[in-house]
C-alpha cells in the first residue's frame with residue numbers, strides 16, 4: 764500500500780491525528796469550508812441514485828477550484844464511465860463503494876483505490892490489498908452508501924488490529940459519536956457524509972466544524 768503520491772504508507776495508529784474525508788460535496792462553498800476547517804480529503808459522488816450526485820457537467824469546474832485531495836465515489840461503474848472520469852477530472856483517489864471487479868480496479872492507478880469492504884472481509888482484503896490506498900468500512904445498505912447507519916465498531920476494531928492495512932471508518936458518524944468511534948476503533952481515517960449535513964447534498968457549518976475539530980484532537984485508547 765502506498766500514499767497517493769506513491770510513497771510508502773506510514774500512518775499514525777493510536778496517534779492524535781486522524782485522516783478526515785468529508786463526502787458528498789456538491790458546492791464550492793461546502794468544499795472550501797471543509798478545507799478551512801482542516802479536512803484531508805473531499806469526496807464527490809458520481810452515482811446518479813445518490814441525493815449527493817454530482818453530474819460530470821458541474822464536476823470539472825468545482826474540482827479544479829478546490830485545492831485538496833479529491834476522491835471520486837463510485838458504485839459499480841462501467842469501464843467506460845471510469846475512463847471518462849479519468850480523462851476529464853483531476854481525481855486523486857478512487858472510492859469503489861459497490862461490488863466492483865478486480866479487473867475494474869486494475870484500470871485505476873495502483874495504490875489510489877479506497878475499497879469499501881463487504882463480507883467476506885478476509886477474502887476481499889486479500890484480493891484488493893495490492894491496489895488499495897485504504898479499505899473503507901461502511902454499513903451494508905440498499906442505497907450502497909450515505910445511509911447514516913453505523914458499521915459494527917467491534918468488527919472494525921478487530922479488522923484494524925488483525926490487518927496492518929489502513930482502515931477508514933464510515934457509516935453513521937457524526938459530531939456526537941465521533942470521539943467514541945475513534946477511541947473504540949482507532950482507524951487510520953474516517954469518512955462522513957450525512958452526519959454533517961443540513962439536508963442531503965448540503966453541509967451544516969456547525970456540524971462540519973465540530974466533527975473535524977473532534978477528529979483532530981488527541982484521542983486516547985479505550986481502557
Ligand SMILES: O=C(O)c1ccccc1N[C@@H]1O[C@H](COP(=O)(O)O)[C@@H](O)[C@H]1O
Pocket residue numbers: 786787806808810813814815836837838860899901906907908909910911912933934935936954955956957958
Ligand atoms: O454519500 C452518498 O450518497 C453515497 C452514495 C453511494 C455510495 C457512497 C456514498 N457515500 C459514502 O457512504 C459512506 C457513509 O455515509 P454516511 O456518513 O453514513 O452518510 C461514506 O463512506 C461516504 O463516502
